[in-house]
Amino acid sequence: MAAAAAPKSGRDIVAYFAGHLANLVNGNDHLTDEEFVALKPYALYERVRRVLISNRRYSDILVGVWAYPPPNDAEDAADFYFESVLDRPIGSRGDAPSSVDNLAALIATRAVGPRAAPAPGRANLSIWKALVGGGAPKLRRFTEQSELFECSNRILKCLDAANRPYAEVLRLGLCPKEWLAGDSAVGVNTLKAANAFLKALKAEMAGEVGRRPRAGELEAAFAAAPIPGCKDVAAFVSGLLGSAILSRLAGQDHTFLTSFDVIEATQGEPEAEEADAPLMEASEAVPILEAAVAEGAIALEEKNLLAAIMEGRSLAELMGTSLFLRRKLKTDFDGDLEAFIADLSGRTAAFVAARAGRP
Secondary structure (H helix, E strand, O other), X not given: OOHHHHHHHHHHHHHHHHHHHHHHHOOOOOOOOOOEEEOOHHHHHHHHHHHHHHOHHHHHHHOOOXXXXXXXXXXXXXXXXXXXXXXXXXXXXOOOOOHHHHHHHHHHHOEEOOOOOOOOOOOOOOHHHHHHOOOOOEEEOOOOHHHHHHHHHHHXXXXXXXXXXXXXXXXXXXXXXXXXXXXXXXXXXXXHHHHHHHHHHHHHOOOOOOOOOOHHHHHHHHHHOOOOOOOOHHHHHOOHHHHHHHHHHHOOOOOOOOOHHHHHHOOOOHHHHOOOOOOOOHHHHHHHHHHHHHOOXXXXXXXXXXXXXXXXXXXXXXXXXXXXXXXXXXXXXXXXXXXXXXXXXXHHHXXXXXXXXXX
């Protein structure tokens, strides 16, 4: 993965996954004229789990290559991600509905037959329970692209909240199972502070990892990024979390760790869980892509690929059905799909920026 493309790719993967979840709940990977979809929680669980395991970008970035100790296998990592993120309760702030309340409310409007609407702010409401917890055997499908986009947007807001503790542990280079499970689980605010401290410490060490930091470097980093509940840096580094961070820093293996920037970029802003502004709707995106085709910035097949990516459809399926895309991938990018997507995204973004600057 190119360093320049890593942060954008990391953030995009969360949006892709949100779109993928919306499509799976909707009963297919593309819009059809079918009116209803049968809601089978176990079958849906198996499809989501299979996606987390088989899609390399999800397993390497979203679920993460655990630093130490590594997971037993991809299935183990995916199961823990499901439990710790997709089925993690999301609380509300104040009296306003939370992001997961809004998601549950949207799914409830599609229910066919009796379905108990979850009470706002219910303590155990998670993304998964919002999607399948009402008990309705059928849902009225999202047949309009704008409707499916809204479902994807609401899932994405939930992921911004639920994914944060998991991603913070990965950023520290530690194992989620050791720091997110059980009575000794570390809170998200402490994890965020620890990452700020680690970032400041790496700057003080001038990027020279693979050794123990000096006392002066520790003091300077703690002054720049103190840890709540710790009176000084000695108190932090003598505790379990601080000790684990320094041990990992001293023995870091760059060939094994997922990029810090990639993991950092998977996270939304802290306020994202409460933000109500929608992401780009299909009605906004499609004209822009059509204009890019008309002016030669991208090809028609590439426009169809971008539109499908926004819907969360499988890249393997899309590449398999387009001879043009397969030839371009082979001749221009030597089979490197990630480089192809990064180039296509860059050309589209450059077109949008140039278009915005025109009088």
